[in-house]
Each structure stands twice: as C-alpha cells, then as structure tokens.
Amino acid sequence: MKVTKISEGPSxxxxxxxxxxxILSAAKVNVNRTLRSANDPEVGGPIIDLDGxxxxxxxGRRGQTLQALQFLVNLIVRKQxxxxxxxxxxxxxxxxxxxxxxxxxxxxxxxxxxxxRSVTLEPMSPADRRIVHTTLxxxxxxxxxxxxxxxxxxxxxxxxxxx
Numbered sequence: 001m002k003v004t005k006i007s008e009g010p011s012x013x014x015x016x017x018x019x020x021x022x023i024l025s026a027a028k029v030n031v032n033r034t035l036r037s038a039n040d041p042e043v044g045g046p047i048i049d050l051d052g053x054x055x056x057x058x059x060g061r062r063g064q065t066l067q068a069l070q071f072l073v074n075l076i077v078r079k080q081x082x083x084x085x086x087x088x089x090x091x092x093x094x095x096x097x098x099x100x101x102x103x104x105x106x107x108x109x110x111x112x113x114x115x116x117r118s119v120t121l122e123p124m125s126p127a128d129r130r131i132v133h134t135t136l137x138x139x140x141x142x143x144x145x146x147x148x149x150x151x152x153x154x155x156x157x158x159x160x161x162x163x
Contacts, residue, residue, distance in 0.1 A: 066093065129154075
C-alpha cells in the first residue's frame with residue numbers, strides 16, 4: 001500500500017480525514033467527507049461528517065458498519081496520535097440515534113415508575129448503553145444497570161428502592 005505523507009507534522013484531523021478517504025476509496029464508496037471539528041473536547045479529537053449517494057451503506061444495522069469504520073480509522077490514527085479519538089457521523093445519524101435513545105429511555109423510565117416493574121431493553125452497543133445510563137442518571141425514581149456479556153449486554157431500568 002502506497003502511503004502519502006500529508007506534510008511535516010500532520011495533525012490528527014488531517015490524518016483522520018485522509019484515512020477515511022483511503023478506506024472509502026478502496027471500498028469504492030462515493031461520499032463526501034467534511035471535518036466538522038478538528039478537536040472536539042467531548043469526543044477527544046476530530047469529528048468527520050460523511051454524506052452523499054452511498055452514505056446509507058455506511059451506517060449498517062444499528063450503526064454497526066459506522067462503528068466498524070470508526071474503529072479502523074481510530075486504529076490507524078492512534079498509531080501516531082495515542083490520545084486522540086476520531087468520531088465519524090453519517091448524515092447526522094449519531095445525533096438522531098442519541099435523541100431517539102434519550103426519548104426511549106425517558107418513556108421507559110416513566111413506565112417503570114408507573115408499574116413499579118423493571119424493564120430490560122434490547123442488546124445495545126457500549127455507546128448506546130452509556131446514553132441510556134446518562135439520560136436517567138439524574139432521575140431519582142429509577143436506577144439503571146447493564147447486564148449480560150459481549151454483544152448481548154442490555155440495560156435494565158429499575159424502580160428506585162425506598163431506603
């Protein structure tokens with residue numbers, strides 16, 4: 001594989017954008033790459049937006065293809081920039097997914113409070129479970145817990161026990 005040097009001392013963002021471009025080009029996926037943020041403090045590195053005619057291919061079932069692509073990009077970028085985390089987003093999918101998870105978590109929490117019965121959600125990625133946990137962390141009526149192993153890890157939302 002031919003490696004082209006970006007310039008003397010490339011930034012993590014430049015390397016990430018180039019890496020995404022190479023992977024997508026090799027996969028013959030036609031999308032545009034836009035650097036949303038060179039160093040987002042919440043992410044811990046660059047955020048790259050992808051959009052275009054083939055963008056639907058990049059999300060996959062429950063975002064699994066997008067997660068895999070992001071994992072590869074991070075693997076490559078971290079060889080040069082150890083503490084950097086690259087985030088990829090396809091047509092604001094992550095934003096929409098986070099919003100729908102927050103809504104779902106709040107609705108399920110209301111149901112748990114009304115029925116006083118725990119609800120276990122479908123298996124989720126670590127990132128999705130984290131969104132559910134953080135959404136409900138300030139809710140005094142419920143607690144959350146992750147159970148299961150590997151791809152079968154789920155969040156259970158339980159009524160808060162009286163002390």
